[in-house]
Amino acid sequence: MEILNFVITLLFAYIACLGFGFIFHIRGKLLFITPIGGVIIWSAELILQGVISSVVVRALVATMAAAIFCEVIARVLKVPVTVFMIIAILPLVPGGGIYYTMQACINSDYALFVTKGIETIGIAGAIAVGMLLISTFFRIGTTIARHFKKNKA
């Protein structure tokens, strides 16, 4: 039952990310490949829920997992990384965080307002840092690979 639930959830994640493909005008086979990044980020988020208690750290790890997928598949298919990255990270962008922060502000619950606000900024920052780390590693990797190729030739 648990497995079935998990699969259904991932199916919905795939469908939701497919929707972004329509909004951002992705065509052809890419339309069906890009949502996989979103599925990866969401499944990482779900699996890690039992392991990592901090929402921010979880967002960081999940983003890194998705970013690795994006960088690899972009190099395989020779497509700009952004195409995959934009779709992949969208499920994690804290829409809920923005909403709950606003709600706490309206309810004059300033302790919750600050907590939620910081958490939202933290998640956004974690996504940013996750992408930054992985992309930088891949950049360094390609630069080194290019350097060796040049030396060989």
Added chain:
Amino acid sequence: MNNQQLLNIASRLGNSMQRNGAETFRIEDSIARVLAALGATDINVFVINSCFMVSMKADEGTVVSEIRRCTEKSTDLYKIDRLNTLCRRICSEKMDYDSIIAEIDDIESKKAYSFIVKLIGFTIISAGFCFLFGGRLLELAAALIVSVIVYPLIYSMDRLSTGIFFKNIIASGLIALLTILLSAFLFEVQIDTVIIGTFMNLVPGVALTTSMRDIIAGDLISGKNTLTEALVIALGMALGSGLVIASLGFLM
């Protein structure tokens, strides 16, 4: 290829990439590579969010330059992909001026997805995320209804280029308003789930990604500007829905 032709290729490619939402470093890098492959020297390309500048020394040793403003921006990942492939092709094989321009024309003439397709996209995003955030059948139905009403408004505001702040205030306000009314008068739903699910259409994910990729590449000016855009979008969303929820709180 003469100076004007080189300049024309550079500025059209650059402008097209910028209009469809490519990152700053990608534009600078691709245009510089393309011009180098076509035989220009002393190439300088400088790109910030709304402006594209290129200067180079072409065959006769004269320096030519061009500036192009880019005021309208959207995200068209298909065109970015095609333009990127075109740049790679120009670099790897000898293409003549006419075939390059024809290819750019072909890419630019490609129509965006129609309103209906985008509407479907918008609704499945809302419904999908509504489910992911814990919504069930009723919430999914509510998210569908809300999106079908809200999307035409967002679409027309995009067409009228009302600006992101206003657009997000109105759109998120309407989402909150419709959800609350629906829940109060039609069938009861978890209001939070429906609103957040539909919110996922508005969240500044693209701005966040683009700005971070710019910052990674060292284009701090563009990165900072796009990050501000992300903040403005988030603020607009909070403001719009906040206003509605604060005034209609008694219905919740």
